[in-house]
Amino acid sequence: MNFKEIGQVALALLTQFGLKLVGAILLWVVAQRLIDFGLKLLRRAFKVQHVDPTLITYIINIISVTLRIVLVVAILGFFGIETTSFAALLAAAGIAIGAAWGGLLANFAAGAFLVIFRPFKIGDFITAAGVTGTVTEIGLFTTNINTPDNVMTIVANNKIFSDNIQNYSANPYRRVDLLAQLHHAVDHHDAIARLKAKISQIPNVLQSPAPDVEIIDFNMAGPVLAVRPYCNNDHYWQVYFDTNKVIRETFGEAGYPVPEHRYSISGSSPNGIDPVVPASMMS
CATH class of the missing domain: 3.30.70.100 (Alpha-Beta Plaits)
Incomplete structure (x- = not known):
């Protein structure tokens, strides 16, 4: 095989790889837009069915993460990478990350319990994990609370679920x-x-x-x-x-008089009379 043939083979391989790369980029862009469009339709459908906003946000987040993982696997398969091996690798990585970051899984589980047991919902004014404010979002791992001084505070779900929660909006007054x-x-x-x-x-x-x-x-x-x-x-x-x-x-x-502290000081005097000194005369 001479250099000309090698060049032709290399050019063919690069052309094939370039076409796949362009196709993968197009697939990523189009799929991302389709996912976003589908999530918007799903959110609108939930709202039409009067599903609670807290549950809507939580479900949309789970679906969004799942679809993007599927998209990454599909793109790798498009390049000819064995996706079953990748899935096993992803599962192993998930176990390793879970072992190293156990708190992340705890926050995920706490978020699920917050949605199931519903101690509060989006829009409620609460005190949780030492933070007081209005709940704006309950995510997979964290909850967003907007404090009265307009500071967005992000609190881990596990910290909220393991602490006392005061919901000021639960009762009518x-x-x-x-x-x-x-x-x-x-x-x-x-x-x-x-x-x-x-x-x-x-x-x-x-x-x-x-x-x-x-x-x-x-x-x-x-x-x-x-x-x-x-x-x-x-x-x-x-x-x-x-x-x-x-x-x-x-x-x-x-016309009430201004409140003032009153007390007396007793002591001995030459004539045997104990003086009483009003508080207003004390320096």
Whole structure:
């Protein structure tokens, strides 16, 4: 075989390989678009059937990963690579990765349990794994939570599932807990009546159950009132801030004295009289 024949064989092989490479690239691009299009249709079909958004996202993620793995195997088969050997290699690699990254499989299993047991869904306001915010996505391995200060926080599913979960959106309403300090001289019955009347007028405060205003504690300044209106979770912060304003305005309109700590200091004096020093005179 001379160099001319070798060149012709090499050219034929390179041409064949180049055509396969171009075909593989086209197959990858077209298949990716078809997969994305199919997933969009599937998501739309789920929404028409009123399937829960949390379940939709989880199923779409699983199907997307599976189809892309099948696509890679198909492209390798297009190049003449033995796919059965590749599948065995992929399984062995999966076992090795699973052994090395056991936490990844734990997160996957926890994600499945979160979808099955449904302690929360997309759109719920929760506290989980020390993070408080609105759930935006429950993925295969992680859950996305958008905090009230608009920070997207990605939390591992296993960390959420193994910790306590507080779902503020599960019940139709929640309680706002605030405190109001009274002066010793203030009639607490009058203060409670005024606050109940004013708080009931705050927008989005529920009338049933009615707001709670009662004495919860005493300190050196006087009695402390527990002020507890109820509202829907969506209106929590609006009611929280408006209630604080109402406490301030109500006590101001009533002319209540400003609370102050009072205590006495006893000591010996030449004439035998123990002096009492008000807190306001102490430096």
